[in-house]
Amino acid sequence: MATAPVGTLYRGREGMWSWVAQRITGIAVFFFLYVHVVDTALVRVSPEAYDLVIATYKTPIVNLLEVGLVGAVLYHALNGLRVIAVDFWSKGPRYQRQMLWVILGVWVAVMIPGTYYMMIHTVEALFGSTP
Template sequence: MPQESAGTLAEKRAVPTIKPPRRPAGTLYRGREGMWSWVLHRITGVAIYFFLLVHILDTSLVRVSPEAYNAVINTYKTPIMGLGEIALVAAIGLHALNGLRIILIDFWGWGTKHQKLMFYIVIVLWAVLLIGFIPRQLMHVFGG
């Protein structure tokens, strides 16, 4: 058996380089449309939940004290609350349209492939609906 020199052995045992894992591209939740859709859906859902909680509490006041109920209802007639109604309608509209988008992603095979396009469709539909609502609401709030 021929003996090999130390230099020859070192050349045969080259240390492999370790590469960091490649970040997957095109997944749903990586700072792109899918992630923003997820974040907006959670924010609007929580906002709607708290609105419903307050709505149930203020409506239940009518049984406890009709005067307190009337006082609360009168605070809702202020311009600030009128602007709050715009925010509420915006949250409900975005949450509903994005919920339909999520249903399409979950139940149809092509949904995941086209989720980015559906996100932009949701945003455009939401903007169109708000464009129809906001001027009318502002006229109601500010007496136009």
């Protein structure tokens, strides 16, 4: 393998893959936002119509997808702050790699309890509550 070009922030390794992930999570979250505005708009139809569509959010599979959505939003937010630091902080470009590992650590630290609280009802409903 040829050596990576020196001094390029976005080609190869952490810099490029964090950018790829930023695009993928951004697209996913944006398309969900379209759907979410439309499902919320059902409050203008009737309480029954709204409660019916919200009931699908409470099913196990959609609940799991919601955890994925929160994970995507959280990554996009944290990496977005990292990009701002790279752009505006004089030492940002030098520490871009370390900052990526920091935000990934924060992501894991938030997602572990986050997943627990988001899934607890689904897990209890599926496997029975523990005493």
